[in-house]
Amino acid sequence: xxVNNIIKIVETTVTGIGLQVVGAIFLYIIGRWLISFxxxxxxxxxxxxxxxxxxxxxxxxxxxxxxxxxxxIAILGYFGVQTTSFAALLAGAGLAIGTAWGGLLSNxxxxxxxxxxxxxKVGDFISAGGTTGTVExxxxxxxxxxxxxxxxxxxxxxxLFSDNIQNFSTNPYRRVDLTAQIAGAADPNAxxxxxxxxxxxxxxxxxxxxxxxxxxSFTPVGPVLAVRPYTNNAHYWQVYFDTxxxxxxxxxxxxxxxxxxxxxxxxxx
Numbered sequence: 001x002x003v004n005n006i007i008k009i010v011e012t013t014v015t016g017i018g019l020q021v022v023g024a025i026f027l028y029i030i031g032r033w034l035i036s037f038x039x040x041x042x043x044x045x046x047x048x049x050x051x052x053x054x055x056x057x058x059x060x061x062x063x064x065x066x067x068x069x070x071x072x073i074a075i076l077g078y079f080g081v082q083t084t085s086f087a088a089l090l091a092g093a094g095l096a097i098g099t100a101w102g103g104l105l106s107n108x109x110x111x112x113x114x115x116x117x118x119x120x121k122v123g124d125f126i127s128a129g130g131t132t133g134t135v136e137x138x139x140x141x142x143x144x145x146x147x148x149x150x151x152x153x154x155x156x157x158x159x160l161f162s163d164n165i166q167n168f169s170t171n172p173y174r175r176v177d178l179t180a181q182i183a184g185a186a187d188p189n190a191x192x193x194x195x196x197x198x199x200x201x202x203x204x205x206x207x208x209x210x211x212x213x214x215x216x217s218f219t220p221v222g223p224v225l226a227v228r229p230y231t232n233n234a235h236y237w238q239v240y241f242d243t244x245x246x247x248x249x250x251x252x253x254x255x256x257x258x259x260x261x262x263x264x265x266x267x268x269x
Contacts, residue, residue: 141157143160196211198246202239203242
């Protein structure tokens with residue numbers, strides 16, 4: 001075979017493949033841009049319907065996954081791969097993967113239920129699946145939660161949905177539970193009145209219901225008071241720490257006797 005003919009065949013083949021690769025890259029770039037534009041357009045249209053951010057992100061993620069799979073099939077068709085055979089192969093692979101990865105499908109199904117039933121939404125402070133924090137996103141398979149110490153945690157949707165879910169943001173207020181030890185010689189009524197007056201001055205403490213300051217139990221030192229102000233969850237920790245400081249100020253002001261530990265002395269014969 002003539003060497004020149006071989007070179008021409010190689011050049012023609014390489015040129016054809018190169019043009020196909022360039023065309024595929026161009027198709028991928030345009031496709032990705034169109035997908036981003038379409039997802040943004042859908043989310044913008046749904047946002048005008050005043051849907052919650054949780055539902056908006058879930059729908060956006062679902063549409064993006066479907067369109068990306070369609071783009072991959074289109075690029076394979078551009079290279080001459082039979083897309084019908086590929087679709088059948090993809091369906092068979094999906095069935096096999098689904099059987100092997102049942103947990104992945106259960107997370108997807110749980111994600112749908114979380115969006116439909118809405119036990120929480122983006123921005124809520126929850127405790128579920130062994131994690132406590134603020135919900136940042138409800139995804140197709142996992143929910144993103146930022147913990148109070150600012151650690152991003154990804155929890156499987158099925159784990160959340162199958163566990164007890166505590167939503168601290170649903171109700172208008174939340175109770176802060178603290179205790180205060182007072183001396184047995186102190187007048188409990190006077191202490192309760194002083195604590196209530198001081199706690200009422202703390203920012204973001206709810207006026208209704210009023211803070212609870214009552215005797216919860218007794219120790220050899222004296223009564224133990226339950227100190228329970230109420231506040232919105234957004235201000236929980238601020239009220240928690242400020243109430244601790246208020247207890248210290250009232251009981252450490254010198255107005256009331258300090259609780260002193262009781263020691264027993266054993267007399268030896």
